[in-house]
Amino acid sequence: MIRIGAFLVGLFFAGWLIVSFGVGAAAYISEPPQETAEHAFHEKPKALTLASDGPMGKFDRQQLQRGFQVYKEVCAACHSMRLVSFRNLAELGYNEDEVKAIAANWPIQTPDIDPATGEATTRASLPTDPFPSPHANETAARAANNNALPPDLSLITKARSGGAPYIYSLLLGYQEPPAELAQRFPDSMPGPGLNYNPYFANLNIAMANPLGSDGIVTYSDGTNATREQMAKDVSAFLVWTAEPTLEKRHQTGWAVLIFLIIATGLGYMAYRNVWAGVKH
Amino acid sequence: MAEQVTMNQDGTAAIESDGVRRRDFINIAAVSFAGVGAATVLIPLITQMAPSKDVLAEASTEVDVSAVAPGQTIKTIWRKQPVFIRNLTPAEVADAEGVSVDGLRDPQSLQDRTVEGRTNWLVTLGVCTHLGCVPLGAAQGEVKGEFGGYFCPCHGSHYDTAGRIRKGPAPTNLLVPEFAFLSDTVIKIG
């Protein structure tokens, strides 16, 4: 009885799926899906090698400081970084007084309440404060940016599937839309306020080219601030903001793995000992 | 092929051969390694409950006391606990200095509890040393106790104008946190 019922249920599901497949396949052949502009022009991120890559990866603190400078002088005008606090900058090699000075002199102040009147006000930031957002709220951010919301950058290298290479490629990917795009997909040409960038998912990004020319940042360590260098440094910095514990993770990982390999080796020998003489 | 397995009393298998001692050693080593590993895993499982980085970062605080007139007390928060900052009047200072230290439960002079040259600035935790209630006497109109300092309503501890325990169950004086004047008007606590 169970098998007859099962047979009928199986026949129904399998049969209807085959019918659906047949109908779908016929449609697929008679009207093959049209190629989209994204499919034709979207590009995979370029390769980027950072010191933090791979299981032995460590942060290059000099590079992170340069990347922080790029964030501060270029990105911070529009992009918040709310999950990172000024105090975290100590991990980049800044000492306590430098951190304090960076927080106090940050161009955007931290929102607070006036202790005398209770009204909203702002004050200079303390090391314990997170980086203040350049916009009061999402509506203000959209209003100031042509209705596009600049994403928070704290987790950006983990929140985009391409990771740091994606950020790096995107920053250097601004270009004139190819003539072929205008011919084949006129609807996908960048509209007003949009910019063509083949590394962006739908090819048209609202953010204007932030690293338009070499030297828009003057590095305090004397490194030549080419566009390439700035894109690389800020990508490295954003790997750190997304996961400040990365170095500790790698170090702990090796200690744990080496211990486990030895313990498992011993475990294997003990297992062979116990079973010695018992065929199985 | 010998099939016979003899069992030791403790349940481990022993094979009658020359390798017994070496084999026992490996079994013991394997179990020991597992034990050490398990014990090490406890470290993160236990230390995760210790104060986190953001809590530790707030271990010190700076307070502007320019608006505190003599006779006034302000309450501020340091490490999520109340701190009383009191600008003592000359009479209160004299009162505190007039007490003989020897007879006190927790013998300390006002000088011991304040910064040199600024003995009028009494900075204490607003936490009764008995069982942790917040004493009265900081806000205007609150009971200051029999000795004009603070009074804890929970179990009736009386503190004097130097925050010293004078009467009631509290064992020690109100705790003075580590603090320093960064300028004439800014105190850094912690």
Add this chain to the structure above:
Amino acid sequence: MSFSWAKHYEPKSDLTKWLDDRLPLPRLVYGAIGAGYPVPRNLNYFWNFGVLAGVALVMQIVTGIIMAMHYAPNALVAFDSTEHIMRNVNWGWMLRYAHANGASFFFIVVYIHIFRGLYFSSYKAPREMIWLLGLVIFLLMMATAFMGYVLPWGQMSFWGAKVITGLFGAIPLVGEPIQQWLLGGFAPDNAALNRFFSLHYLLPFVTAGVIILHIWALHIPGSSNPTGVEVKSESDTVPFHPYYTAKDGFGLGVFLILFCAMLFFAPNFLGHADNYIPANPLSTPAHIVPEWYFWPFYAILRAFTFDFFIVPAKLLGVLAMFASILLLFFLPWLDRSPVRSGNYRPLFKIFFVVLLLDVLLLGYLGGAPAEEPYVMLSQLASAYYFAHFLIILPIISKIEKPKPLPFSITESVLGKDNTGIAGGPVLQPAE
């Protein structure tokens, strides 16, 4: 214990005697996973995965309880409290990555455990109850994992909750009220997050309870083995301790090496980038997918694209997805072959391999975008899945000619068995 030669617990010290008279817990453990449980001597490494699943559950419970000390189940702060664990809590990053990857490894282990059961027909009499309880555990795991994925309140959390509860909306008439009741609102929000947190904390303990029943049921007939021939004499078995404790210890070491390599060097490999974006009810991710361990079922759900007369395609997909798991409950009565082990069933073995590849393909398709040719392929793969269990298995169990079985486990291992009569307790194992 069902085997007459099973050793009995004998307390040695005064303390253990005293305890044994009052609370015979050591006796219970001794009989369950100690020297008092005779186990077939010929188990291969696929029999390690039951213990590994138990270890995975314990790891999940321990790391989960710890994270609950730092996590806040409120839609306003859930995302930030998760990042607080990652950034500020001592070792928080490790505990959270262990919990997230632990879920994946739990499923890997359980899937291998299930396919072991399918190949060696561990579901057949007298072990049907073990199989049924195992399926209950699997369902509980799926519910727990789904609700756990909602807790970080990222984009995939939110949209996963919306899509999965939306499945209930496919039920005619009562669907929409049920969906709203599940969510406590019209879309996932604080009410849903809070109840998911509560249930996510509860269900692992229910799972642990069902696991105890699962092991209890296992100890009635004893463990199955790769030949599928039941234990006949003492020479067929070895005591669980030290033989299988040693083997499981080694297996656990290998498991932990793989798990830690993932945890420390590729902790986000199995996750989805979009879940690092805070939940946004106004913007759907370009490509919503559940966690990888749900992909085969997600592919079956999406394979139905045409209404069946009055039954809408959406409802068909939901029914098929639930049916794909529920049919496993009937498996002991669908496969009537008297032979258990796939090693002795040539025809079954071929179809088993096809099923394995089919499920892997379904997994791949479930993670792929909802475009052609993925949808068409998932229709074929889903059709095979149902046909395999509901049509092919019952038929091959009728027409197949199995290979000759060994007389006993001992014979299969040694090539001979001098114990003589089947079933009789033999005190002296043969030379």
